[in-house]
Amino acid sequence: MIGERTTPYSDVIRQRWRRPAFRGPLPGATAVAEDVNPLCGDRVRMEFILDDGLIAAARFVGDSCAICTASADIVAEKVLARSVPDALALTTHTLLEALDADIRPTRMRCVTLPLGVMQTALRTLAAKPAPEAGR
């Protein structure tokens, strides 16, 4: 059956879909954003806590597909302990490498949705004065 055949999903996607490390709400989050994938209606919310200019905690919440869930999990992991400018520099290319899958154009939004949400959340923070952002 399907399990014996090649599927569009890599081991990375399967593992992060089954057991995402960064899923769940983040109480006390200081930077939060969410957005919707208009193609499927999936909604992803990303939450961050900053400490002394670095991202001390990152989580995501959302009812989304395996690719989007894996992507959100990787985004949270990648930005951890980074500065806001460093996190904002995270690219789609980096995510695709980490996902280790042949993502078709129809599913690219599943990959980029969490990235865009993270950037929205952190940009609002970056626009604020530094002391407040680092509080």
Next chain:
Amino acid sequence: MRLDVETRKDFPILDRFVNGRRLVYLDSAASSQKPRSVIEAMTRYYETHHANVHRSIHTLGEEATELYELCRDRVQRFIGAPAREEVVLTRGTTDGISLIAETIGRTLQPGDDVIVTEIEHHSNLVPWQLVARAHGATMKAIPVRPDGTLDLEAFDRLLTDRTRVVTFAHVSNVLGTITPVAEICRRARAAGAFTVVDGAQAAPHLVIDVAALGCDFYAFSAHKMLGPTGIGVLYGRRAVLEQLEPGRGGSEMIKEVWIDHAQWNDLPWRFEPGTPPIAEAVGLTAAIEYLEKLTMPRVTDHEQALAQAAIGALAAIPNVRVYGPPAGVDRGAVVAFSVDGLHPHDVAALLDAEGVAVRAGHHCAQPLMRCLGTVGTTRASFSVYTSPDDVTVLAAAVAGLETAL
């Protein structure tokens, strides 16, 4: 002979392989495949007859005009329209609904109501939202009941002397519910409201008789009924069309034009501004002739049998939930389902790896998805060429999904 056995040879695309498997195309509700007669009719038109229609005084122009207007006659017969002047050719269902929303919309007043239903496709919601917002009208929705039918008692409570339009799907593109069109139209007309029917999921599958349905407007697309993309139909009852000012302007829809005003053309051209989709009209004619040769009652029976088989096969799989009217109740040619623990897009991607093409997501019906308490579903849909074997392959693939991710 079973319909698919008779028709499959006419659809070249069904010979395709996808991911090393025979293509099992179960996405006809999104867009059907095309028989060779439609493809060849359009090619022949471009190779031998093409010119602009209506005002070209040369042989090709006359031939193109004749072919374009022949489509109107075929549509008139296909939907039981009393007059050819009532058949407006559009770009598709969305375009037809938008056209009539813009046209009626200009007559809306603050405090007027537009009644829709909770099962509507976005195409029959958003055009009305735009005109309602612009003119201060209010949108109200007939609720859907758990069995997928509309709550007509609630409809009676919504219907008032401020209701200007009642607009609803003939067949739900998600649940497959067949709505009681004639009854809703009767009640709406008694209240003095216009009725608009979204027939996108009905025209390809059911016998359509607009006179018997008693609607004022009926919109559908060619591409879901074996015809080409880019053309659709808006039937409008003549008495109503005659009293409406056109909502869109351009060439073809006028008799005489001055700098600051114009005199409108006769029906139906009054509602067809600009150069129409001519080759697509030729394709639609061929599609209608193909369906008429099969006969629509046979088409309905074939697709009903497939839908019932799919409901039975899918509902028997643990962790699969099937939506819409229960088994045995007539429905359109769609079966939506969900698999516990799997996102519909992942279901569709995994099925695609097996060569099975299905639709997944909100199906452009997000208000309905909220009623169902889900982000989306996976949908299998059928046409004249769909075989019982296609349904068997689908069910076997869905049964194997549990271990796939």
